[in-house]
Amino acid sequence: MGKFNGHFYPGLYLFSYGLYQTIVISKAIIFNNSLLYPSCPPRNKGRWAKLWKISYGGLLKMVTGSILTAYVVICLDDGMVLMSKQVPARFMYPKEWQHLTMFILLILIGCADIISKNLLPQRCVVLEKSTLVLTFYVLLLLLVSHIQDSVGVELQVHSLLILVVFLLMLVLTAELWAPDMFHLWLIENFLFLMMGSWLMHTGFILYKPVTGYTWQDDDMSDIVFVTTFFCWHMMINASCQLVIYGFSSFWYHCFCPGLKLTGSKETQYHTSPPGPLYKLLQELEQSEKDDQALLLPTSSF
Secondary structure (H helix, E strand, O other): OOOHHHHHHHHHHHHHHHHHHHHHHHHHHHOOOOOOOOOOOOOOOOOOHHHHHOOHHHHHHHHHHHHHHHHHHHHOOOOOOOEOOOOOOOEOOHHHHHHHHHHHHHHHHHHHHHHHHHHOOOOOHHHHHHHHHHHHHHHHHHHHHHOOOOOHHHHHHHHHHHHHHHHHHHHHHHHOOOOOOHHHHHHHHHHHHHHHHHHHHHHHHHOOOOOOOOOOOOOHHHHHHHHHHHHHHHHHHHHHHHHHHHHHHHHHHHOOOOHHHHHHHHHHHHOOOOOHHHHHHHHHHHHHHHHHHHHHHHHHO
């Protein structure tokens, strides 16, 4: 699993997820809509009405994580053996176990999305965000230990990936206090695009070089060009976000001008009520205003 497929296919999933989120965020910015509770067109109430309420994003995460987990197990001839039969016993396949842990975390994120959106009486955004933040804390620890025996080009490639995961972890942590802020969502989406595209490119750098020549660990120019390629990924992904936003804005304003009015009306009926955490904050603000109103007459005397 640590070969080409182990880097390319998870990167392809992350990059595709980033592209989809770019479209969603662009539409939310154009229509000034909520990212957590977007307006949606009314669905027909019938036999298949419950299907529209399923969290397809969470379901996709669970299916993708399950497929990747099964792939890790199948790739090993002896199976996922934890310890050898030798005396003294040794741990077997440390990197494969790390990959397995990463993909199980993806399954847990999908489970949290489905529980929050479909099983609980009211959506719990804190549960979704907390699970995602915890996942990236664990992922960062796994990646740091993943490069213990790496050198040269492989070390440089994975160090840049760790940088992206660390920044993404900080952004997701900030979203716990500001879950509906467009700026944080844009940065998060950019980092997901970076993580996906860089993982795919990592597979080509380490295992299938486009030129047909293996990258040399003792050649400083190869190591320097790894960082150069990373900077190119940053520019390309940022440009990709701008192009998608520009095309979405052009499309909705020119070909679907009536959607803006429809979306604003639907938001009144389809937006979910705020969670208990936000209700508590509103009650605290109201109590502070009442206290200030009571203090004003006494200060006048």
